[in-house]
Amino acid sequence: MPSQNMQSQKQILEMICSHLEKIKPEAVGIGPDTDLIQELGLESLQVMDLVMELEDEFDLSVPLNRLADVHTPAQLAQCISALLEPTDGVV
Amino acid sequence: MALFDKFNKIAEDRAALVQTSPSPFGTRIDEIYSPTEGRIGEHRVILAGTNNYLGLTFDPDCIAAARQALAEEGTGTTGSRMANGTYGSHWALEEELAAYLGKQSAIVFSTGYLANLGTIGTLAGPGDTVLLDADCHASIYDACRLSGAQVIRFRHNDVADMEKRLRRLGEQTQNTLIVVEGIYSMLGDQAPLAEIVEVKRRLGGFLVVDEAHSVGVLGANGRGLAEAAGVEAEVDLLVGTFSKSLGAIGGFAVSGHPELDILRYASRPYIFTASQSPASIASVRTALQLMASRPGLRDQLWRNAERLYAGLADLGYQLGPQASPVVAVLLGTAPEGVAFWHGLIEQGVYANLVLPPASPDGQALVRVSVSAAHSLEQIEQIIMAFARLKQETVSG
Numbered sequence: 219m220p221s222q223n224m225q226s227q228k229q230i231l232e233m234i235c236s237h238l239e240k241i242k243p244e245a246v247g248i249g250p251d252t253d254l255i256q257e258l259g260l261e262s263l264q265v266m267d268l269v270m271e272l273e274d275e276f277d278l279s280v281p282l283n284r285l286a287d288v289h290t291p292a293q294l295a296q297c298i299s300a301l302l303e304p305t306d307g308v309v
Numbered sequence: 310m311a312l313f314d315k316f317n318k319i320a321e322d323r324a325a326l327v328q329t330s331p332s333p334f335g336t337r338i339d340e341i342y343s344p345t346e347g348r349i350g351e352h353r354v355i356l357a358g359t360n361n362y363l364g365l366t367f368d369p370d371c372i373a374a375a376r377q378a379l380a381e382e383g384t385g386t387t388g389s390r391m392a393n394g395t396y397g398s399h400w401a402l403e404e405e406l407a408a409y410l411g412k413q414s415a416i417v418f419s420t421g422y423l424a425n426l427g428t429i430g431t432l433a434g435p436g437d438t439v440l441l442d443a444d445c446h447a448s449i450y451d452a453c454r455l456s457g458a459q460v461i462r463f464r465h466n467d468v469a470d471m472e473k474r475l476r477r478l479g480e481q482t483q484n485t486l487i488v489v490e491g492i493y494s495m496l497g498d499q500a501p502l503a504e505i506v507e508v509k510r511r512l513g514g515f516l517v518v519d520e521a522h523s524v525g526v527l528g529a530n531g532r533g534l535a536e537a538a539g540v541e542a543e544v545d546l547l548v549g550t551f552s553k554s555l556g557a558i559g560g561f562a563v564s565g566h567p568e569l570d571i572l573r574y575a576s577r578p579y580i581f582t583a584s585q586s587p588a589s590i591a592s593v594r595t596a597l598q599l600m601a602s603r604p605g606l607r608d609q610l611w612r613n614a615e616r617l618y619a620g621l622a623d624l625g626y627q628l629g630p631q632a633s634p635v636v637a638v639l640l641g642t643a644p645e646g647v648a649f650w651h652g653l654i655e656q657g658v659y660a661n662l663v664l665p666p667a668s669p670d671g672q673a674l675v676r677v678s679v680s681a682a683h684s685l686e687q688i689e690q691i692i693m694a695f696a697r698l699k700q701e702t703v704s705g
Contacts, residue, residue, distance in 0.1 A: 261666040270443070270462060279477050281438075281459035 226302070231295040233275060237268055238291065250292035272298060326647050326664075333650045333662040343367055344682040352654050355687050357677045358661040362526050362634050363606045364682025365556035365599060371592040378591035386584045390417075390573070394584030402594050406561055409601060410532055411541060414569035417561050417590075419582050421521050421550030422448040424560025427578035428548055429517060430455035433486050438478055440514070441488040442466065444495060444669065449488055449519065455577075458486075465493075465669070468504040475512050482513040489516075491523025491534035495669055495676070497635030499523070502538040509543065517546045525554025525600050526634055531607055551589070555596040559585045610634055610681040613688050617679055620692035624699050636677040638695070639670070646673025649698060656694035 231250055238248050242258055254260045260268075269280050272294075278301050288294050323334070331337065331350050338356075340348040344364040345356050365371055378398065388394035399417055407415040418424040429452035433439050437458040441449055444465040453460040461478070463471040475482055487509060489500040502518065509516050520533035528536030533549070535541045545566060551559035562569065573579060600606070611634075618632035629637035640646045643664045650662040653675065661676040668674045677691065 263666040266443070266462060270464065273461075273474070273477075277477070279459075279461050279474065281461060282453070283457075283460055 227295050227299045230272075230276075230298050231291055234268075234272065234291045234294055237271055241268065248291070250295075251290050253289050254291070254294075255289070269294075276302060278302060326643055329651065331654065333647060336659070338659070345680055345684075345687055347659065349654060349659060352657060354654065354657050354659040355683070355690060356659050357679070357683070357691055358659045359678055359680065360522070360553035361556060361680045361682065362522075362554045362610055362678070363556070363596075363600060364680045365554070365596045365606075367682075368556070368596065368599065370599065371556060371595045374595040375588040375592040378587040382587035384588075385586045388583055389580055390584045391580045396584075396587060396590070398587055398590045398594065399584060402590055402597075403561075405594060405597055407563055409597060410547060410563045412547070412563040412565050413567050414565075415561060415563040416569065416572060416579065417559060417585070418579060419560070419585055420558060421548075421552055421560035422451075423578040423582065424548050424550065424562050425449050425452045425519065426455055427576040428546060428562045428572065429453065429486060429488060430578065431572050431576040432456075432515075432546070433458035436484065438481050438485040439488060440471065440474055440478070440485055442471075442490065442493075442500065444493050445488055445490060446494060446519065446521070466498065466501055468501055468508060471505065472508045472512065475508065475514060485514045487514045487516050489518055491518055491520040491527060492633060492635060494522055494635060495663065495667075495674070496629035496637045497633030497676075498630045499527070499534055499633070502534050502540055506538075506540040506543040515545045516543060517548065518544050519548045521548070521550040521553060522635060524549045526607065526610065529604075531600050531604070551593045551596075554600060555593050557589045557592045557596065559589060559593060606681040610679060613681065613683050613685070614679040616685070616688050617677065617691060620688070621677075621695055624692070624696055626695065626699070634679040636679065637674045638677065639672045639674050641672060643673050646675065649673075650675060652698045652701070653694055656697060658691050658694045 338347050344361050344366050347356050386394040403415040418427050425448040433456040435457040439453045439458050440461050443462045463474045523533040525531045527534050535544045546564045548562045551557045614634045615632050627639040664673050665671045
């Protein structure tokens with residue numbers, strides 16, 4: 219059901235952006251394609267801490283090794299969305 | 310050159326923070342006079358930024374043993390443990406470590422860093438999981454990357470958080486390494502090991518404890534936090550180092566699982582590096598005997614640690630959560646930390662400076678490491694140095 223998945227990804231993305239606004243209150247214009255490290259200036263440790271928060275919000279495990287290709291909020295939302303799919307096998 | 314461009318930010322940050330000599334990063338210690346005294350540039354300093362917890366680096370027996378091995382076996386093995394780099398003394402040290410720590414198997418590695426890479430990075434593989442405390446040392450994170458396993462963090466020293474994440478793994482807990490440390494190097498706090506073991510009993514998992522900072526420091530016999538917490542039998546793998554309490558260099562892993570030995574044939578960090586020099590092995594063997602036979606060293610270490618912790622707390626400094634031979638003093642921003650570190654040098658005290666993100670909570674900290682070899686007078690001098698810097702801050 220692609221439409222449900224899209225909706226879910228949108229909600230996940232909103233949640234991620236909401237967390238980012240708390241971590242970087244001075245940042246303006248955080249969007250789906252903002253680079254977390256290069257543009258937003260997050261340290262890798264801050265990204266890992268953000269992931270920990272999201273794990274609890276969605277009650278799932280996000281292995282750190284899944285983050286190698288994650289650079290933006292949209293990619294992180296996609297990663298979480300994929301993990302929420304029951305067939306992914308990691309949760 | 311383009312390849313170096315990615316380090317521009319590091320270079321800029323470093324240039325902004327370090328404008329005067331000596332540098333807090335890679336500080337050049339020009340002369341070493343004793344386990345607790347040295348010279349940095351024009352400053353004669355008390356060394357309070359080493360990990361020389363028992364002060365054994367200048368012990369006459371350790372030096373004599375190293376000298377004898379140097380004379381009899383040469384300067385280096387020039388080869389891997391797997392090839393020509395395993396001497397009788399390497400085997401003897403492994404047997405002595407296993408006996409001292411009450412475990413069946415022991416493996417000696419060339420450094421503590423390699424001990425974590427060589428055990429955690431080999432035991433865990435694709436399809437397995439490593440669940441680690443968020444404040445674990447970089448060597449453990451690097452081991453996780455080497456392993457190819459899936460890696461999950463739990464909040465530092467939060468057993469309920471660990472349990473929640475373990476539960477999420479379901480049946481995968483049987484293939485999960487739970488990794489914690491005896492004493493954490495940033496704040497000097499200890500893992501709640503008895504509670505962690507209780508969760509492991511109920512949910513499963515393979516418990517790894519890195520006792521790099523706690524062997525020789527904790528436990529009635531100096532066997533580390535597992536001994537102090539009364540849970541040695543429940544720890545599946547204990548990893549440690551020779552570069553702290555034992556005063557040399559090298560690392561080790563011990564286990565009650567006899568299968569540990571097979572790692573010698575699978576662990577790349579064990580196989581693809583040269584083994585420790587005979588002199589280093591010899592000094593460690595002697596230091597291990599001293600650690601076991603002289604509990605007074607541990608008592609002195611803790612007297613010094615508790616006095617320093619109380620003295621700095623009385624001055625109003627924000628410290629790590631518990632008294633420990635690693636006394637972390639939280640200082641604020643990175644520039645404030647750098648300025649404080651320089652102030653300490655001028656006051657005749659060398660400590661370690663740690664800046665965010667390596668330090669927790671985004672605060673710079675100086676880490677003061679206590680040794681049994683510090684005299685009470687030196688501990689008071691360190692406290693006085695902090696008092697003077699506090700005074701300067703207040704009046705400045």
